[in-house]
Amino acid sequence: MATTNQKSERRMTSCIAPSVPTFRYDADVPDIPLRLAPTNLRELLVGAIAPLVAQAGHLEIALRVEAPPELPPTVVDPEKIAWAVTTLVGNALRFVKRGTRRMPGGSVVVRLAKSDDAVTVSVEDDGPGIPRDKLPWLFKRAPGATHAAGLGLMLIHDVVVAHGGRVDVESHTDGPARGTRVTLTLPGQSSTSAPQA
Numbered sequence: 001m002a003t004t005n006q007k008s009e010r011r012m013t014s015c016i017a018p019s020v021p022t023f024r025y026d027a028d029v030p031d032i033p034l035r036l037a038p039t040n041l042r043e044l045l046v047g048a049i050a051p052l053v054a055q056a057g058h059l060e061i062a063l064r065v066e067a068p069p070e071l072p073p074t075v076v077d078p079e080k081i082a083w084a085v086t087t088l089v090g091n092a093l094r095f096v097k098r099g100t101r102r103m104p105g106g107s108v109v110v111r112l113a114k115s116d117d118a119v120t121v122s123v124e125d126d127g128p129g130i131p132r133d134k135l136p137w138l139f140k141r142a143p144g145a146t147h148a149a150g151l152g153l154m155l156i157h158d159v160v161v162a163h164g165g166r167v168d169v170e171s172h173t174d175g176p177a178r179g180t181r182v183t184l185t186l187p188g189q190s191s192t193s194a195p196q197a
Contacts, residue, residue, distance in 0.1 A: 032080070032159060032162040034077040034080065034162055035079070036075050037075065037076075037077075037078060038073035038075055039073055039074055039075070039076050040071070040073055041067070041074055041081070041112055041119065041121065042065065042067040042068075042071050042112060045065055045067075045082065045085055045110055045121070046065050047082075048082040048085060048086050049063065049065065049085070049086055049089055052086065052089055052090065052093065055093075056093055056108070059098045059099065059105060060099025060100060060101065060103075060104055060105040061093060061096055061098065061105045061106055061107065062104070062105070062107040062108070063107070063108045063110075064108075064109055064110070065109075065110045065111075065112070066110070067111070068112065068113070071114055071119075072114070074119050074188065076163060076186060077159075077163070080159045081121075081163075081184075081186075084155075084159050084160065084184065085110065085123065085184070087153075088123040088156065088182050089108060089110060091152075091153075092108045092123055092127065093108060095125065095127035096108060096126060096127040097126075097127070107126055108124070108125045109122075109123075109124045109125075110122070110123055110124075111124065115188065116188070117188050118185050118186065118187060118188045119185075119186045119187075119188045120183055120184065120185050120186070121183070121184045121186070122182065122183040122184070123182050124181040124182075125179050125180055125181075126179040127179055128173060128178070129173035129174070129179055130173070130180055132171075132173075135169055135171060138153050138169060139154050139156070139157035139167060140154060156184075160185075160186065163187065164186075164187045165184060165185045165187060166184075166185050167182065167183070167184055167185075168182070168183045168185065169182050
């Protein structure tokens with residue numbers, strides 16, 4: 001008979017595997033249509049990861065969103081940005097330490113920040129980190145791939161680039177800074193400066 005923790009882990013696995021959008025590829029250029037709209041990123045992401053927060057709690061993993069109280073709406077494709085961030089959070093939850101009622105587990109933090117010309121969304125965990133030699137390959141597409149199935153990390157990169165942004169990864173496998181931070185940098189375009197359709 002499965003234990004409570006095993007059942008929780010199975011629920012976590014199903015919850016942290018969001019479906020991958022079926023974008024098609026033409027040669028080396030991804031065809032990613034965007035439905036841009038002024039979006040409150042804090043509300044979007046808090047809602048998107050809510051099921052993951054509940055499941056993480058069953059495994060004594062701390063998952064939270066940190067954001068400025070007054071973050072102006074940003075013009076993005078909300079569905080694709082929510083998918084990208086929940087996929088990163090799901091990956092992080094797979095690798096951070098599970099806890100118990102007596103011993104807390106690891107943590108995953110989604111942070112939003114705004115500068116004059118950009119908005120950043122970072123997903124940071126205190127897991128085992130990614131070996132340095134693997135970092136350059138995280139967002140590479142396998143030769144011959146023609147669709148997004150199984151290519152989640154690569155597609156995250158392409159979704160962000162389609163918005164005019166970039167993805168940065170910082171990871172350490174030892175020391176006090178052990179863990180991984182993936183940062184999505186998006187143009188800080190407000191609803192007042194959005195392009196007209």
